[in-house]
Amino acid sequence: MKLSIIGLGLLGGSLALDLRKRKFADHIIGYDKNPVHSAFAKQVGLIDEEVSFEDAVAQGDIIVVAVPVSAVIKILPQILDKISDNQIVLDVASCKGVICERVKYHQKRKRYVACHPMAGTENSGPWSAISGMFDGKAFIICDAEDSDEKAVVTVKQMFEVLNMNPMFFNSFNHDIHVAYVSHIPHVASFALANTVLEKEKNEKNIFNLASGGFKSTVRLAMSNAEMWVPIFTDNKDNVMSVLDTYIEKLQDFKQLLQNNDIEGMADYINHANRVKKVLNK
Amino acid sequence: MKLSIIGLGLLGGSLALDLRKRKFADHIIGYDKNPVHSAFAKQVGLIDEEVSFEDAVAQGDIIVVAVPVSAVIKILPQILDKISDNQIVLDVASCKGVICERVKYHQKRKRYVACHPMAGTENSGPWSAISGMFDGKAFIICDAEDSDEKAVVTVKQMFEVLNMNPMFFNSFNHDIHVAYVSHIPHVASFALANTVLEKEKNEKNIFNLASGGFKSTVRLAMSNAEMWVPIFTDNKDNVMSVLDTYIEKLQDFKQLLQNNDIEGMADYINHANRVKKVLNK
Structure with a gap:
């Protein structure tokens, strides 16, 4: 499983750490608009490869978008424009209504799974990434009926590897x-x-x-x-x-x-x- | 040093625990108006002896009053009425102005040291007592000039045994x-x-x-x-x-x-x- 992470902050970094450790991903590529973040992530081995935004979108079996909600709204449609029917995109932002609304009628909507892992710390940046941050916490999938069923299963498996407890909500609630x-x-x-x-x-x-x-x-x-x-x-x-x-x-x-x-x-x-x-x- | 603790809750219990462990007190007697508290404290060895309120006042070299502020206001004058010039009384309540005001003109005022150790947890009762709760925290002595100089030194030593950092304030500030x-x-x-x-x-x-x-x-x-x-x-x-x-x-x-x-x-x-x-x- 090749994992692509766009946004190498606390969440992106911590996901990389535990998904590698627990053998969910065997190759992790990453992109961050801040080159200090991606260089650090490569240096300490959170990711195997620093890639361009385009390559991050092209190469991942699962593409994790771990950027602030305003940036998700901007780049998620661009990502959906480009991916194949074998790829899955998920985001981890804290607001879901506005994001789901933005891509509701996108022709690749089914490849997107709207996620919110309820975990974090007050720190930020890939240097704050910690192992075990997700264990025992809740993760939410919103508007699951708008996503491909198999894609939802795969994403659910990914978060279960992190020992998270799945919950399903509509994005409004x-x-x-x-x-x-x-x-x-x-x-x-x-x-x-x-x-x-x-x-x-x-x-x-x-x-x-x-x-x-x-x-x-x-x-x-x-x-x-x-x-x-x-x-x-x-x-x-x-x-x-x-x-x-x-x-x-x-x-x-x-x-x-x-x-x-x-x-x-x-x-x-x-x-x-x-x-x-x-x-x- | 015989230590007497009136009020065997989280603070009284945790004080007993660490002042014994660190050999500041070699005999600890205790009173609580709730007999379940004092029986528990005796049972688990926080105190050596359950005593009456009168004996708690009569026998302690240092008498620690670890009860809610409203109760301190009520019992502190009664305690000062009865103690000798060799005994020291301190309280650990979170408001100091109203207490210091209440005993300002008491003839034994000098035997009282107004204290506030800035430590605690959200739990209560002697079963919540923990070792190390005071370490590294601040403790405050208020209106020190109204207390006997040697009594202040002794109380300061007691809190230093708990690794607390002394600060001096007037009770109003x-x-x-x-x-x-x-x-x-x-x-x-x-x-x-x-x-x-x-x-x-x-x-x-x-x-x-x-x-x-x-x-x-x-x-x-x-x-x-x-x-x-x-x-x-x-x-x-x-x-x-x-x-x-x-x-x-x-x-x-x-x-x-x-x-x-x-x-x-x-x-x-x-x-x-x-x-x-x-x-x-």
Whole structure:
């Protein structure tokens, strides 16, 4: 199986690492518009060959598009224009509605499988690639009925090699769900970082106090703008709506505190504690 | 050194564990108003002896008060009423202003050292006690000038045995700082959990999608109401003020997204990325 990876960042690099290790791919070729990324990926052996965009499209049995959502929208139709009926293209972006919409009527639509592996870290670049990042996490295939059945089976096998648990969604529902469990947590974290950084202008030692709790909450605030701005704009309506709910919840709490409503605050926290089940605790 | 611990929860239990292991204390006695806590602590060897509140006060060379802030305010004056000039009392609560105010003019004020070790987890109870929880974290002594100089030295030694880094604050500034780095991150996390739980009422599988990013952001939402409601009420003014700033930051982001301001969002995220230095990355 010859694997072609377009976009050699954290996700593309980590996929290369584990798909080689677990013998799903025996030859991996890669392209990144940033030559430092592809040279690094070749140097450390994430990929076997640095190739041009055209060769990456021409030569892969499976072509993984691991670039920001705005770039997927741009290059996916170009890739579909060129591939044969034996090749499969998949992407790994965090918004699926706008991408599926863009290629809905493309004559090669069936060769494309819309994927979202729910895994990552706050780091970026191929130097952040890590083995085992996907194990035990969920991966989603959207609008599977628009893809070739065998192509879906092959892609499912690929993610099962990574020990991921398959889920099937339509792209519209997917985008609502990820607004809740991924996009808004990032906004919450960026805003928290900016709140504390503003204070820090005048109080140099505030960060010396930062304990583990603070660190876990702002961890996502280290995520980069290049990836996240396109996600927010492409999932704008859902993000706006969930952000409204989040701000309302904060205002609810503020009202309880304003009123010294001890019982109300305890109820609010006890309810939030139900999130334990999410964390399997 | 005979150590007496009043309140055998996560903090009291973890202190007992490491202060014994590192030979700071050779005999540890403990009291908890919940007999299950003290029986458990005795059973697993966190403490050598379960004692009454009165004996815990009478017998300790150092008396550690590790109970919620509202309980500290109630029992600290009672403890100071009874101790000798050779005993030291310290507490470990997250709000210091209201406690220091409460005992400011007590005739035994000098025997009290107001402490805040900036360490913990989202878990509670003596069964959550862990070794090494304090290592490398900051601990704060507030209003040190109101305490006996030798008592401060002894308490500083105790926390240095735990590999903590000492900092000195006045209690007023302490409470402002912790509103930023501890109290508001908890509010942000409780509110985020409640936002997603509301959605989950109708969407049973939303949590299957929760990836590592979501989990780290809602981790603090597992913290318990018994501890946190008193913290919020006792630090009400600071929490209200920082919460206002946090809501403003979220509204700023919402405005940028509403306006499709790509550059503005990138600036917002790049600024938040500066938090990396907090995490020593």
